[in-house]
Amino acid sequence: xxxxxxxxxxxxxxxxxxxxxxxxxxxxxxxxxxxxxxxxxxxxxxxxxxxxxxxxxxxxxxxxxxxxxxxxxxxxxxxxxxxxxxxxxxxxxxxxxxxxxxxxxxxxxxxxxxxxxxxxxxxxxxxxxxxxxxxxxxxxxxxxxxxxxxxxxxxxxxxxxxxxxxxxxxxxxxxxxxxxxxxxxxxxxxxxxxxxxxxxxxxxxxxxxxxxxxxxxxxxx
Numbered sequence: 277x278x279x280x281x282x283x284x285x286x287x288x289x290x291x292x293x294x295x296x297x298x299x300x301x302x303x304x305x306x307x308x309x310x311x312x313x314x315x316x317x318x319x320x321x322x323x324x325x326x327x328x329x330x331x332x333x334x335x336x337x338x339x340x341x342x343x344x345x346x347x348x349x350x351x352x353x354x355x356x357x358x359x360x361x362x363x364x365x366x367x368x369x370x371x372x373x374x375x376x377x378x379x380x381x382x383x384x385x386x387x388x389x390x391x392x393x394x395x396x397x398x399x400x401x402x403x404x405x406x407x408x409x410x411x412x413x414x415x416x417x418x419x420x421x422x423x424x425x426x427x428x429x430x431x432x433x434x435x436x437x438x439x440x441x442x443x444x445x446x447x448x449x450x451x452x453x454x455x456x457x458x459x460x461x462x463x464x465x466x467x468x469x470x471x472x473x474x475x476x477x478x479x480x481x482x483x484x485x486x487x488x489x490x491x492x493x494x495x496x497x
Contacts, residue, residue, distance in 0.1 A: 331363045333484065335376065338409045340486055345410075346417035347494050350486035351479035352430065353413050355472045356437065360412075365405050374402040377412025388414045391496075418496045423448070428456035430476075434469045435460055 335357065336350075343350035360378040361367040369378050379385065381399045388411045389396045401407055419433035422441070426432055426448065436444035439462055447459040460466040479485060 332358065334363060335405055335409065336486060338405055339413075340488055342409050342413040343486070343488050344491070346413050347491040348413060348417045348420060349476075349480075350488055352472075352476050353409070353416065354479050354486060355476040356412070356416060356434070357409070358475050359468065359472045365408070366403060374399065375408035375412075376405055377408055377416075379408060379411050379415065384415050385411060387418075417494055419444075421494055421496050424493060426452045426456070427454070431456040431460075431469050431473065434472055435465055438468045439465045 332354075336354075339350045339353045339357070343353055357363060357376045360373075361376045363376065365376050367376070367378065368374060371380070373380055379402060381402060385402070386396050388394075391414065392410075397407055402411070416433065416437055419436040419441075420429060422436070423429040423432035423444075432444055432448055435447055435456070443462070443465070447456065447461065449456060449459055457466060457470065460469060
């Protein structure tokens with residue numbers, strides 16, 4: 277009887293040890309899986325951040341080129357591109373907006389062609405970043421020129437870029453020193469303007485801020 281008890285205790289002890297070792301292995305395996313998953317998540321996040329940074333800086337040379345040509349802050353152009361297309365050159369809007377700056381093949385494109393003494397490009401060419409940023413920046417500079425006497429001239433220019441001159445004119449305060457944002461009656465346009473202004477400030481004061489020599493703003497007839 278005593279021998280059986282000893283054997284039983286021995287078997288129970290071995291079983292317990294085997295169970296303990298198995299659980300320890302499972303715990304170690306679980307920790308390894310967790311660490312691997314965390315590493316992969318961090319690596320994936322770094323790739324996403326790197327891709328976003330690369331994409332957002334892809335058109336810097338063109339932005340600077342046309343910022344100089346039309347005397348406008350390149351960081352504002354970049355902020356508009358960020359909001360309009362998130363730097364996707366092939367983006368097409370629901371209302372026919374095209375490319376990086378979501379330009380519309382209409383009178384503004386013809387006016388741009390007349391201003392630059394060029395032929396009106398076919399719609400397909402408007403997806404090309406060079407042409408798209410050229411036209412979009414020209415139109416933005418024209419909007420900026422129209423409201424230059426207002427304290428919140430940039431907000432009014434962005435409102436016009438998004439909702440057109442007729443609406444922007446309604447929202448322009450009688451006192452040129454008054455704030456503009458609360459005058460904008462379209463919630464989508466107000467959100468649009470606020471988002472771009474915030475992004476504009478972020479670009480201006482970042483280490484990747486785009487710089488061009490200060491120029492006299494253009495005037496448009």
